[in-house]
Amino acid sequence: MIEVRSLTRRYGSVVAVDELTFDVAPGVVTAFLGRNGAGKSTTLRMLLGLDRPTGGTARVDGRAYADLPAPLHAVGALLDSSAPHPGRTGRDHLRWLAASNRIPSRRVADVLRLVDLSADAGRRVRGYSLGMRQRLGIAAALLGDPPVLLLDEPTNGLDPEGIRWLRGFLRDLAAEGRTVVVSSHLMGEVGLTADHLLVVGRGRLLADMPLAEFVAGQGGPRLRVRTPEPERLAGVLRATGAEVDLAGGALAVGGIAERRLGEVAARHGIPLLELRRDGARSLEDAFLALTAPVPTAAPREEVARP
C-alpha cells in the first residue's frame, strides 16, 4: 500500500511535482503515466527517500521509506536513474544488495533464474545488452520478495518478447496480492497490462481511475453525420453543447448521443443522409489529449476520479 499526500517538489521556480495525492492499492497493476518530464521519476525517487520533497509525504506501509527496517523486503524498485556498476558482475551486484538487507544468498540464484540471467551472471555488467541490464534491475527489485514493486520504465531496452514476458510477469505478481506500479511515457506499453491508471502532467494528477473508465471517459463515441446542410446542422448541434468538426462534407460530432442528434435534426427539419459511430478514440489518443502541453481534453484544475 502506497500513500502519497500533497507531495510537492520544486527546483527553484520550477514545480516538478505539484501537490500529488493518491493511493496505490495492492492486487492490481497500476500504470503511472505521463509524458517525459511530467514528474513520474521524481515522484518515485521521493517515495524511495532519494529526493527530498519540498512538501507533503510519501509513505509505504504507513512509513516513510527511510524508516523501513529492511527496505528491500518491503519495496522492490527499478529506477531509470540507477544503474549497476559496469565493472561488477551481475551476480556480485545482487550479492551486495542481498547482503545489505540480510537476504539469503540462495535468493540471488533464484532471481537470476527468474529473469533468465543465470548463464550471464558471472560476466561484468559492462558487456550486458540494454535488455540484460533491465532484467538484472528487475531481478534486483525482486530480491527481497517485496509486497510492493515500483518499476520506472521497465520496458526500456526490452525486446517485444521481453515486453510480453514482463507484462505477464507483472500481472502474476499483482495476482499474488502485491502492489505493482509501472511508470511509462508510452500508453501502449502498459495499456495491455494495467488495471488502474495514474496520469500526471506537469507534476499534477490528471487522472486516477480504472483503465476501463479512462477509456470510456476519454474516448467516448464520436458520431459521423452526413447531411445536405452541414453548416446549418453544425450550428444547431453546437447550440446543444456538442463538439462539431466539419470535415469535407461530413460532420464529426462528440458529446451527444445518436438518438438526441436525430431528434435535434428532425426538429429543425434537417435531413440526415448518414449517422453512424466513428469508433472510440484509441487509448493513445486519449492519453495524448489528456497530457497535451496545452490541455484540451480535461481541465487541469480538476482531478478526474472514479
Place this chain on the structure above:
Amino acid sequence: MTLTAALRAEWIKATSLWSTRVALAGYVLVVVAVSTGVAAAIGVEQARLDGAEYDPGVLAFYGLNFGHVAVIAFAVLLTASEYTHRTVHASLTAVPRRGVFLAAKVAVGAGLVLATAAVTAVVTLLATQAFMGEYAVGLATPGMLRATAAAALYPTLLAVVCMGVGLVLRDQTAALSLLVPLFFLVSPVLELVPGLQRAAVFLPDRAGQVALRLHDRPIDVFGPAVGLVVLAGWGAAALLGAWLLLRRRDA
C-alpha cells in the same frame, strides 16, 4: 537494517571490482618498489652525506610519496565513482539511512587500506634495510616502530579524508583532479615555500608524514602524535561535511 549488514554489503562492493583491487595492489607495488629502489640506489650514500641529520624513517618510507596516489584512487573509487556510475541510488534504496551508509562505507574502505598499508609498511622496512648496510635500522630501533605504525596509519587516514571529499564532490573526475594534484604536487611544494612552510605542515598529508620521521625538522610545529591527530581532524571534517550533505541533498 543494521550496520553489520551494511558493512557486509560495502565489503562485497569494495572487493568485487578490478579497479579497487588494482588500486590496492598498486599501492603495495609502488611503495615497496620505490622505497627499495631508492634505498638500494642511493641509501647508503645519502645516509653518509646526511650524517647526524640522516632520518631512516624518511628514507625507508620514501615510496609513500607516490603510493598515496593509489590510496586517493581507491578512496575515490569507493565513493565518487558510485555517483559517476549511478549505482548510488541502488545503495541508498538498500541502505536508506545516510549515517549507516557513510559509516559502513568508510569503515570498510579504511579497514582495507589499513590492512594493505600495514603489511606494506613492514615489508618495505625489511626490504629497504637489507640495502642499508651499517645504517640499517629495525623495529627495535627507537622511534622506528612508531614510524612503521605511522606508515600504516597515515595512508588510512588520508583515505578517510579522500572518501569524505569523494562523497562531497560526487564525481570521479572532479575528485581525482582535486586530490591527486593537491597531495602529489601542491602540498609538498607549499612546504618548500619559506613563508608558507609553517602553515603547510598542517595540510593533511604533510601533518601525517611528520609521524614518519625520526627527527624533527626546523619547520615542524608539532610532533608525530599530533601530526596524526591533525590528519585525523581533516578526516573527521571531511566526513562531517559528507554526512551533512548526504542528509540534505537529493541522492
